[in-house]
Amino acid sequence: MALRYQVVFGDAQNMSELPDESVHLVVTSPPYFNAPFDYPDLFPSYEAYLRMMEKVARELFRVLASGRVACIVCDDVLVNGERYPIVADLTRLFIDAGFRYRDRIVWLKPEGYIRISRRSGIVLQHPYPLYFYPDNVQESVLIFQKGRFDYASVPRDVREASRLDINEYQGSKWYLNVWQITNVLPLQGRLEEGIAAFPEELARRLILLFSYVGETVLDPFLGSGTTMKVARQLKRSCVGYEIDLELLPVIREKVGMEMASLLDDATFEVIIRDDARHFRFWLSERIKQRRSAARNAKRKAKES
Numbered sequence: 001m002a003l004r005y006q007v008v009f010g011d012a013q014n015m016s017e018l019p020d021e022s023v024h025l026v027v028t029s030p031p032y033f034n035a036p037f038d039y040p041d042l043f044p045s046y047e048a049y050l051r052m053m054e055k056v057a058r059e060l061f062r063v064l065a066s067g068r069v070a071c072i073v074c075d076d077v078l079v080n081g082e083r084y085p086i087v088a089d090l091t092r093l094f095i096d097a098g099f100r101y102r103d104r105i106v107w108l109k110p111e112g113y114i115r116i117s118r119r120s121g122i123v124l125q126h127p128y129p130l131y132f133y134p135d136n137v138q139e140s141v142l143i144f145q146k147g148r149f150d151y152a153s154v155p156r157d158v159r160e161a162s163r164l165d166i167n168e169y170q171g172s173k174w175y176l177n178v179w180q181i182t183n184v185l186p187l188q189g190r191l192e193e194g195i196a197a198f199p200e201e202l203a204r205r206l207i208l209l210f211s212y213v214g215e216t217v218l219d220p221f222l223g224s225g226t227t228m229k230v231a232r233q234l235k236r237s238c239v240g241y242e243i244d245l246e247l248l249p250v251i252r253e254k255v256g257m258e259m260a261s262l263l264d265d266a267t268f269e270v271i272i273r274d275d276a277r278h279f280r281f282w283l284s285e286r287i288k289q290r291r292s293a294a295r296n297a298k299r300k301a302k303e304s
């Protein structure tokens with residue numbers, strides 16, 4: 001089976017490389033607005049962020065085949081003490097772009113997740129009403145559909161080749177709308193460092209549940225390349241858009257582009273458009289500054 005992997009470095013608001021109705025599934029997580037430890041000050045305003053997402057949603061509706069599904073991993077974000085309702089706003093925006101709102105799955109992370117901010121600790125210092133802010137251990141997987149799927153359109157051999165493992169489906173409780181999956185741990189020096197990558201298991205479940213072998217999966221915010229790596233393992237083709245050209249070496253390594261013909265009949269193509277940007281280094285410097293400011297503030301609070 002010939003599989004194709006294409007990475008386009010450029011802004012996903014324009015996916016002109018893709019013809020209408022040419023992809024069969026979207027799996028992605030958009031940037032988390034200006035999340036302080038992922039994307040500090042990336043967008044000039046929340047309105048600008050939503051305008052960008054609105055254009056991406058319209059492009060996704062255009063390129064997705066009829067009846068197919070877009071899975072958007074996202075969460076509300078706290079910036080400078082203000083909560084931005086990203087889950088609600090993206091839901092509305094995708095519906096306005098023409099999608100049906102099919103489902104929402106909660107991705108539950110382990111309680112020991114070391115990146116969560118311990119807001120609940122305020123109650124330990126002030127055990128009185130109105131000091132409570134919960135620690136967040138979940139994200140949403142929003143599932144949108146373009147019309148309805150024609151199950152009879154799938155050839156019998158493709159259907160059989162894509163059969164799900166019912167023991168795993170039941171044993172790992174895929175059937176619930178809460179999925180317990182360990183997040184990618186933010187260990188220093190790991191390939192995904194500073195990229196807010198989602199776990200391979202999340203992409204794996206979505207690709208197995210919503211696409212057939214040999215079809216094409218699209219990730220408009222490719223990041224480290226998780227969706228593409230897993231699509232390859234599951235014998236699906238994949239197209240990814242990523243604006244930050246600094247991620248090219250990470251994607252190359254994660255997807256295993258150098259291992260091309262050794263593993264399977266795969267072809268790889270990298271397109272670098274004029275609208276590709278460079279901001280990973282700039283972001284990581286800003287995150288370092290913020291972390292050290294947060295540490296200093298904590299130390300001062302302890303000393304006083």
Ligand SMILES: C[S@@+](CC[C@H](N)C(=O)[O-])C[C@H]1O[C@@H](n2cnc3c(N)ncnc32)[C@H](O)[C@@H]1O
Binds near residue numbers: 012030196197220222
């Ligand atoms: C949350 S990360 C995706 C992480 C990915 N799911 C993974 O597992 O590695 C979002 C990515 O979107 C990219 N991005 C932000 N704005 C973009 C745009 N307009 N077009 C394409 N990519 C964009 C960021 O550079 C970032 O790598």
